[in-house]
Amino acid sequence: MDKKSKILPADFFNRDTLKVARDLLGKFLVRKIGRRVLSDVITEVEAYDGFDDRASHSHRGMTKRNEPMFGEAGIFYVYFTYGMHFMLNIVTGEKDYPAAVLIRGLQHVSGPARLTKKFRIDKKLNGLPVSKKSGLWVEDRGVVVSKKQIKQTPRIGVLYAGPVWAKKPYRFVFES
DNA sequence: TAAGTGATCTCT
DNA sequence: GAGATCACTTAA
Incomplete structure (x- = not known):
């Protein structure tokens, strides 16, 4: 493994959601x-933050599905939707x-459901820590991202959340 | 543009 | 229990 690459610790995720995104x-x-080991650069993400965010599963309170969102930073929340897709x-x-x-997209994979398919991500990872022992983790390999390469836009597919929350610029895209 | 697909949530 | 909804993809 490259000397410069380091696995992100749970602490990385225990910060403001928008900053983490x-x-x-x-x-x-x-x-x-x-x-086999697959890896790819994360290029598209969206933040879902707090109780008030009407686009977030969490805004109606804790349910069996969204329970991991209420857990500690640095674990996965994987759910199944549209009868065929994992997020x-x-x-x-x-x-x-x-x-x-x-996680909405990678450099060589666009679309949140396609990346889970390619990486074989399913409910078994739900609630597991983001670490090597789960078989899925995140590494910093020294890629420098300048502010100019980051596009910030409203989130996708959340029009139902009403004008305020649907328009929040909580989506981040890395354009290299 | 619309169908596919099934778990989950929100009423009865 | 029933009905609606859904942080999407693919085929046309």
Whole structure:
């Protein structure tokens, strides 16, 4: 393994959700499947932050599905939707504060459901820590992301959240 | 542009 | 229990 690459610790995720989202751009998502290791650069993320965020699953309170969002920073929140797609999120912030970052795209994979398919991410990872022992983790390999390369836009597919929350610029895109 | 697909949430 | 919804993708 490259000397410069380092695995992000749980602490990385225990910060303001928007900062974590932005800082995840340029980091590598790494997946171990048996003997094979897949990795790719994270290029698109969205923040879902707090109780009031009407676009977030958490805004109606804790349910069986969104329970991991209320957990500690640095665990996965994986859920199934549209009858066929898994979504990958990483939980941020303090325990009992519901927040997470949705990984929407990688350099060679666009679309949140396609990346979970390619990386074989499913509910088994739900609630597991973002670390090597889970077989899925995030590494900093020294990619420098300048402010000019970051585009900030409203989130996708959340029009139902009403004018205020649907327009929040909580989506970050890394354009290299 | 719309169908597919099924878990989950929100009422009865 | 029933009905609606859904942080999407693909095919046309």
